[in-house]
Amino acid sequence: MHQRVGVSAVEYTGVGFGKLLLFGEHAAVYGYPALGIALPLCTTVHLVDEGLRTELKRSTAESGLSAPDLPKKDREIVQALWEDLFRFASDSDNLLEHLRERRFTLQVRSDVPRSRGLGSSAAACAAFAGAWTAMEVGSKLPDSQHATWLLAHKLEHRFHGTPSGIDTGLAVYGGCRSFLFNGGELPETQALPPPAFPIVAAAVPRGSDTKALVAGIRRRREAGDPVVHQALAQLGRISEQAIDAVADGAPAETVAAAANEADSLLVELELDSEQVRYGLRLAKEYGALGGKISGAGGGGAFLAMFAPNQAEAAAAFAAALPTKLKKTGGEAEAIVILPPQLRPPSTKAESTTSGPA
Numbered sequence: 001m002h003q004r005v006g007v008s009a010v011e012y013t014g015v016g017f018g019k020l021l022l023f024g025e026h027a028a029v030y031g032y033p034a035l036g037i038a039l040p041l042c043t044t045v046h047l048v049d050e051g052l053r054t055e056l057k058r059s060t061a062e063s064g065l066s067a068p069d070l071p072k073k074d075r076e077i078v079q080a081l082w083e084d085l086f087r088f089a090s091d092s093d094n095l096l097e098h099l100r101e102r103r104f105t106l107q108v109r110s111d112v113p114r115s116r117g118l119g120s121s122a123a124a125c126a127a128f129a130g131a132w133t134a135m136e137v138g139s140k141l142p143d144s145q146h147a148t149w150l151l152a153h154k155l156e157h158r159f160h161g162t163p164s165g166i167d168t169g170l171a172v173y174g175g176c177r178s179f180l181f182n183g184g185e186l187p188e189t190q191a192l193p194p195p196a197f198p199i200v201a202a203a204v205p206r207g208s209d210t211k212a213l214v215a216g217i218r219r220r221r222e223a224g225d226p227v228v229h230q231a232l233a234q235l236g237r238i239s240e241q242a243i244d245a246v247a248d249g250a251p252a253e254t255v256a257a258a259a260n261e262a263d264s265l266l267v268e269l270e271l272d273s274e275q276v277r278y279g280l281r282l283a284k285e286y287g288a289l290g291g292k293i294s295g296a297g298g299g300g301a302f303l304a305m306f307a308p309n310q311a312e313a314a315a316a317f318a319a320a321l322p323t324k325l326k327k328t329g330g331e332a333e334a335i336v337i338l339p340p341q342l343r344p345p346s347t348k349a350e351s352t353t354s355g356p357a
C-alpha cells in the first residue's frame with residue numbers, strides 16, 4: 001500500500017503504519033542510528049470536504065472539523081491535531097484561510113493497538129498528515145512523502161515531548177528502514193531489504209509512557225550513571241552493526257544474536273517488565289533464535305526472531321502468547337511479520353518498499 005492514496009475532488013486519504021523498532025531504542029535519542037520495520041497494521045484517515053461553512057460568524061476558535069464517529073476523548077485529540085495542522089502547515093496560496101471557510105468530516109480506521117509501543121500515535125499523525133498533504137498539494141511539493149513525514153513529526157510532539165522521528169518515518173514510508181541522526185530536524189532514512197526471516201511483533205500493556213521512560217534514562221545519564229552511559233553506547237554499536245548486517249542480508253542467527261545482546265542491555269537499563277520476560281521465554285520455547293524489548297520498554301512492545309524455515313513456529317507462538325499470558329493474569333497481542341518470499345501468494349503484492357515490510 002502506498003502512503004499517498006486516493007485523492008478525489010472532496011475526499012482525501014492518508015495512511016500511517018504501525019512500527020516495530022528492531023534496534024537502537026533509547027540510543028537513538030543520543031544520536032546513534034536505529035533500525036525499524038513497519039507493521040502490516042495501519043491507521044487510515046479520510047478527510048471529507050463538505051463544502052463552504054454556512055454559519056454567519058466564522059471565528060477561528062470554531063473548528064470546521066467534525067468527527068462524529070469518534071468517542072469524545074478521541075474527538076478532542078483530533079481537534080487539537082487539526083489546529084496543529086493550521087499552525088505547522090505551509091500557507092501556500094492562502095490555503096489556510098480558504099480551508100477555514102470549509103467544513104470537513106473526519107473518519108478514522110485503525111488496527112494498530114494503542115498504548116502498546118507499536119507506534120499508534122505516529123501512525124495516526126502520519127495518516128492525518130497524509131490526508132492533509134493530499135489535500136494541500138494535489139502534488140505541488142517536490143517530495144510529498146518527506147513533507148508528510150515532517151508534518152507528522154511535528155504533530156507527534158503532542159504525544160511525545162521529543163520524538164526522534166523514527167516512528168513517524170516508518171509510519172509514512174513503511175518497509176524496513178535505517179535512521180541516521182545528523183543534526184537535522186529529521187534523521188536521514190534509507191530503505192533496506194526486510195530481514196529474510198519471520199519476526200513476531202508482540203505487545204503487552206505499558207506501565208509507563210515513552211515520554212517518562214526517555215526522561216528517566218536522560219536523568220540517569222545526566223547524573224553520570226556509568227551503567228546508562230555504557231549501555232547506550234553499546235546499544236548504539238549493536239544497532240550500527242545490525243543495520244549493516246540486515247543491509248547485507250545476514251542470516252537470522254546473526255541478527256537474533258544481536259537482538260539478545262541488545263535485550264540484556266535494555267534489561268540493565270531497567271526497561272524490562274514481567275509480562276515481556278514471560279513472552280520472550282515463551283518465544284524461546286517455541287524455537288525463537290532470539291528476541292528483545294522493542295521501543296521505550298516498561299512493558300509495551302517486544303520481538304522474537306525465528307529461522308526462515310520456522311514460519312509455522314512463529315505463527316504458533318503468536319497465536320499462543322495471548323492465551324497463555326491471559327492465564328497468568330496478563331494480556332498480549334502478537335502479529336507475525338513475514339518477509340515477502342515467505343508470504344502466502346495473495347499477500348505478496350504488498351511487499352514493496354513503501355508499505356508494510
Ligand code: MEV
Pocket residue numbers: 021024025026027028029162163164165166167210214295296
Ligand atoms: C520509542 O519507540 C523509541 C525511543 O528511542 C524514543 C525515540 O526514539 O523517540 C525510546
